[in-house]
Amino acid sequence: MTETPVVHIVDDDDAMRHSLEWLLKPLGLEVKTYASAASFLSNHDRDRVACLVTDVRMPGMSGLELHEALAKAGSTMPVIVITGHGDVPMAVRAMRAGAIDFIEKPLNNQLLIERIHEALRLARARRDEAGQIAPIRARFSALTAREREVACLVAAGRQNKMIAHELGISLKTVEIHRHNAMDKMGATTGADLARMLTLAGAI
Structure with a gap:
């Protein structure tokens, strides 16, 4: 049975979380929403094929800080950063940290859907590759x-x-x-x- 991929939405704006959930669920995707980076970090399943869509400006840990923390922890989950306050330095910082895209609000729904599908394809490829690496390393050892x-x-x-x-x-x-x-x-x-x-x- 094929595992349903997960889209994690991290945004302190209730209306934005509900809007994205409404947009994505009809596509057959499992959507999980979080009001803060801390909530996401303590609750997400690391083993699922998934991507993260995170707002930049949030109370506590920002979206960019969340992304950088995941990268530092060795996560390969693809990240899409969204913001209503976009500027070049933020975009550069997000892309340097490995984000696959940086999208400004108001969101272009079709563009976001395309990027999410791209992110989930990448997540699946990364997991498949990781599944090959462990036995190869064991044999090399x-x-x-x-x-x-x-x-x-x-x-x-x-x-x-x-x-x-x-x-x-x-x-x-x-x-x-x-x-x-x-x-x-x-x-x-x-x-x-x-x-x-x-x-x-x-x-």
């Missing part, structure tokens, strides 16, 4: 220190002879470590191994 060295050099495009020279070991030893590393990683080619190690952040 299971390699011996020498197998890791050889694997990284293979992924970088080095030939066996070059690896042997660089590491000061015999060609036969390189071949053995290469075979073992490829087998343990489940890689069939050097390019396949490079993709895995790139995803895992090993190279």
